[in-house]
Amino acid sequence: MSKLNPVSKISDLPEESKFRPGHRLCAGCGPAITAKIITLAVPEAIIVNATGCVEVGTTIYPYSAWKTPWVHVLFQNNAPVASGIAAALEKLSAEGRARKIPVIALGGDGATFDIGLGAISGALERLDKIIYLCYDNCAYMNTGIQRSGASILGAATTTSPAGKVIPGKQENKKDLIAIVASHHIPYAATATLWLWRDMVNKIRKAVNYSEQGPAFLHVLAPCQFGWRYDPYLTIKVSRMAVETRLFPIYEVEDGQLRINYRVSKPTPVEEYLKIQRMMRHLLDPKNAETLQRLKDWVEWNWQRLENLEKAGRVF
Amino acid sequence: MMTQALARQHRIALTGNDAVAYAVKQANVDVISAYPITPQTFVVETLSRYVNDGELNAKFINVESEHSALSAVIGASLAGARAFTATASQGLAYMWEALYAASGLRLPIVMALAARALSAPINIHNDHSDFFGMRDAGWIMFNGEEAQETYDLTIMAFKIAEDPRVLLPVVVSYDGFIVSHAITNFYALNDDVVKEFLGVRTTGPRIDPDNPRTFGVLALQDSYFEFKRQQYEAMENARQVIKEVFQKYEEISGRKYTPLKEYMTSDAETCIVAMGSTVGTARHAVKTLREKGEKAGVVGILQYRPWPTKEAEQLFSRFKRIIIMEKVMSPGARAGPVYEDITATLYPNHNVKMIDYIYGLGGRDISAQGVIEIYKQGKELADKGKTDKPCFYGVRGE
Amino acid sequence: MSTTVTWREIDLGGSVAGGTSEKYKTGNWRVEKPVIDYEKCVRCLICWLYCPEPAIIRNGNEVKIDYDYCKGCGICAEECPKKAITMVPEEI
Numbered sequence: 001m002s003k004l005n006p007v008s009k010i011s012d013l014p015e016e017s018k019f020r021p022g023h024r025l026c027a028g029c030g031p032a033i034t035a036k037i038i039t040l041a042v043p044e045a046i047i048v049n050a051t052g053c054v055e056v057g058t059t060i061y062p063y064s065a066w067k068t069p070w071v072h073v074l075f076q077n078n079a080p081v082a083s084g085i086a087a088a089l090e091k092l093s094a095e096g097r098a099r100k101i102p103v104i105a106l107g108g109d110g111a112t113f114d115i116g117l118g119a120i121s122g123a124l125e126r127l128d129k130i131i132y133l134c135y136d137n138c139a140y141m142n143t144g145i146q147r148s149g150a151s152i153l154g155a156a157t158t159t160s161p162a163g164k165v166i167p168g169k170q171e172n173k174k175d176l177i178a179i180v181a182s183h184h185i186p187y188a189a190t191a192t193l194w195l196w197r198d199m200v201n202k203i204r205k206a207v208n209y210s211e212q213g214p215a216f217l218h219v220l221a222p223c224q225f226g227w228r229y230d231p232y233l234t235i236k237v238s239r240m241a242v243e244t245r246l247f248p249i250y251e252v253e254d255g256q257l258r259i260n261y262r263v264s265k266p267t268p269v270e271e272y273l274k275i276q277r278m279m280r281h282l283l284d285p286k287n288a289e290t291l292q293r294l295k296d297w298v299e300w301n302w303q304r305l306e307n308l309e310k311a312g313r314v315f
Numbered sequence: 316m317m318t319q320a321l322a323r324q325h326r327i328a329l330t331g332n333d334a335v336a337y338a339v340k341q342a343n344v345d346v347i348s349a350y351p352i353t354p355q356t357f358v359v360e361t362l363s364r365y366v367n368d369g370e371l372n373a374k375f376i377n378v379e380s381e382h383s384a385l386s387a388v389i390g391a392s393l394a395g396a397r398a399f400t401a402t403a404s405q406g407l408a409y410m411w412e413a414l415y416a417a418s419g420l421r422l423p424i425v426m427a428l429a430a431r432a433l434s435a436p437i438n439i440h441n442d443h444s445d446f447f448g449m450r451d452a453g454w455i456m457f458n459g460e461e462a463q464e465t466y467d468l469t470i471m472a473f474k475i476a477e478d479p480r481v482l483l484p485v486v487v488s489y490d491g492f493i494v495s496h497a498i499t500n501f502y503a504l505n506d507d508v509v510k511e512f513l514g515v516r517t518t519g520p521r522i523d524p525d526n527p528r529t530f531g532v533l534a535l536q537d538s539y540f541e542f543k544r545q546q547y548e549a550m551e552n553a554r555q556v557i558k559e560v561f562q563k564y565e566e567i568s569g570r571k572y573t574p575l576k577e578y579m580t581s582d583a584e585t586c587i588v589a590m591g592s593t594v595g596t597a598r599h600a601v602k603t604l605r606e607k608g609e610k611a612g613v614v615g616i617l618q619y620r621p622w623p624t625k626e627a628e629q630l631f632s633r634f635k636r637i638i639i640m641e642k643v644m645s646p647g648a649r650a651g652p653v654y655e656d657i658t659a660t661l662y663p664n665h666n667v668k669m670i671d672y673i674y675g676l677g678g679r680d681i682s683a684q685g686v687i688e689i690y691k692q693g694k695e696l697a698d699k700g701k702t703d704k705p706c707f708y709g710v711r712g713e
Numbered sequence: 714m715s716t717t718v719t720w721r722e723i724d725l726g727g728s729v730a731g732g733t734s735e736k737y738k739t740g741n742w743r744v745e746k747p748v749i750d751y752e753k754c755v756r757c758l759i760c761w762l763y764c765p766e767p768a769i770i771r772n773g774n775e776v777k778i779d780y781d782y783c784k785g786c787g788i789c790a791e792e793c794p795k796k797a798i799t800m801v802p803e804e805i
Contacts, residue, residue, distance in 0.1 A: 064731050
């Protein structure tokens with residue numbers, strides 16, 4: 001496959017996506033936008049989808065929203081399934097028995113951060129030639145908003161409710177990019193829907209890199225249902241996550257970290273929390289301790305990324 | 316015919332594990348993915364050596380777990396590859412959910428199983444707990460009692476699996492350590508013979524970028540049952556397909572295979588049923604019993620799923636007594652799985668005395684003398700009608 | 714909308730042809746619908762880019778709402794830089 005060049009205008013994207021309407025994802029679904037953007041960014045790919053919102057919402061028999069080859073096996077194995085497909089295609093295409101196209105393992109934060117992390121680690125360590133894209137909506141949404149390793153500090157989920165004694169999730173979000181970059185893979189990056197050009201071009205870059213090794217994308221995809229905000233705000237929420245520095249946009253290429261979107265005057269974290277019922281309870285004075293821990297982490301994390309950026313090759 | 320058949324083969328001495336690896340190499344598998352576990356490790360190691368020495372042009376994916384091993388093989392199979400994995404015991408248990416996925420997706424995967432006991436407590440030696448644990452997963456299930464059978468079954472497995480009337484995964488099991496690690500002489504088909512017999516894989520679900528399909532849909536209450544019924548039918552079709560493949564293999568190799576192996580059964584009154592290496596031990600026991608005037612016989616199970624109902628009914632209904640030896644325990648059940656399958660076969664038309672023996676768990680040895688003791692005791696209990704629950708043989712205190 | 718095929722007719726092994734979701738119209742999900750004021754529209758394609766269905770048909774730089782699928786989420790109206798899209802209540 002020839003190298004994919006970066007896209008600069010929206011009109012550079014194909015007119016029709018291979019992700020078709022008629023799927024059953026919620027109105028205003030961030031992961032749905034993610035799925036669509038993937039098919040706009042890459043001319044063709046095999047999608048290996050883990051169990052979760054996107055898989056369930058888009059492939060209820062006999063309806064499938066995917067005009068691309070698409071595979072779903074189990075919850076925690078989309079990475080090794082993708083590895084198997086990639087290996088098979090490498091062999092079969094060399095013998096003229098199949099046509100090789102990029103393989104994208106697509107999974108939610110549940111599949112990626114938690115149940116599938118071991119298997120993902122294996123695929124990355126083997127340097128399998130796949131792309132892994134995690135659409136992160138920060139909880140196990142398909143089963144009813146239960147907390148995941150990606151839920152942020154303080155999040156009110158059904159298994160970490162904002163209760164009278166414990167005000168939401170008390171543990172912090174796993175640093176996924178650090179985990180994957182520690183496998184010394186060629187490329188890892190965060191992206192989100194609001195910065196569409198950055199997201200599209202990172203997907204294209206990942207596909208280019210997958211010719212030589214695994215590329216990993218961590219995409220923040222807001223969920224109106226779980227985060228409890230009005231559906232029309234999905235892109236705004238995505239923007240706010242970036243502008244509060246809660247979800248920094250950066251990449252690690254050949255071990256070197258680079259911040260792609262500099263937030264010089266961050267919006268107060270409170271603005272992000274106030275807009276969604278999942279987080280709003282942190283604004284209550286009795287939860288001030290948890291709120292402060294979250295804010296301290298946001299500041300610490302940003303500083304950490306700036307330090308890593310200056311430190312040369314860190315992974 | 317035998318001379319012609321021998322001309323297509325060569326004599327070789329390998330362990331059971333290496334016999335499997337040899338068959339897989341000859342079968343020109345495209346993708347292998349496996350995780351090492353005693354007593355299967357040498358299958359994996361030998362295959363790695365074949366690949367790295369350039370003797371086998373296949374992709375070897377070194378996964379970090381058995382769940383990932385079968386997952387990678389599922390992926391490869393969906394991409395159109397001929398794919399193989401091997402495991403045992405805990406590894407099989409770990410990939411349990413993927414077993415069902417493989418058969419549900421109708422993938423012609425072949426797996427070798429070096430049968431080993433299940434934890435806890437941990438035990439690395441042979442019994443059939445892992446094998447029987449997967450009997451409802453929709454896989455075609457075979458057992459090879461020594462290297463020859465195991466080699467032959469592995470080759471045939473690909474042909475059976477890939478038949479468009481079947482498209483189901485196949486497991487070829489063999490006793491861990493006893494068969495997997497013991498070197499025996501056997502006949503292997505020549506490379507070109509296997510190549511002609513199997514060809515390349517062309518059937519089954521296949522990812523095609525020019526004709527995009529969705530594999531692994533969410534089938535709700537309105538469609539899941541139909542998919543399962545279709546899968547069930549494939550297993551039924553397998554009966555005929557296996558017969559055809561056995562027939563074709565006999566023409567090539569001179570070796571005739573049947574789902575149930577018979578020894579001295581034509582006039583036997585009491586039959587011992589077993590699976591795996593114990594079948595050979597039982598043959599020795601029966602030879603001795605016959606010299607003592609006992610009308611004994613042995614039936615060995617080669618094909619467990621699909622259960623050969625017709626052949627089993629014809630065969631087992633002829634006996635007065637059936638003594639079943641099982642290297643597996645089903646706590647709380649009336650009897651072990653083989654006893655259940657045989658009773659279900661014989662009911663309601665035949666009334667044969669039957670007794671179930673649980674033996675050999677965790678690699679507890681069974682000798683020909685032991686089988687004779689089981690025969691004597693079993694015959695007596697069966698005649699007395701004292702057969703309301705399985706007997707244990709060979710455990711201290713029983 | 715249950716499927717009615719028999720087990721002999723059903724697709725092999727839990728598979729189906731790609732893109733068949735187009736047969737399932739989700740337009741009846743919405744309670745309000747977007748209406749584009751083409752006088753204000755500058756053909757930037759932002760609405761088309763962010764629509765989650767997608768329920769905006771693009772022809773070159775021209776866009777048109779596909780009411781067969783639009784779920785009325787309102788993202789297009791919110792993100793339009795020219796405020797050319799208004800959400801109006803759906804007729805019942």
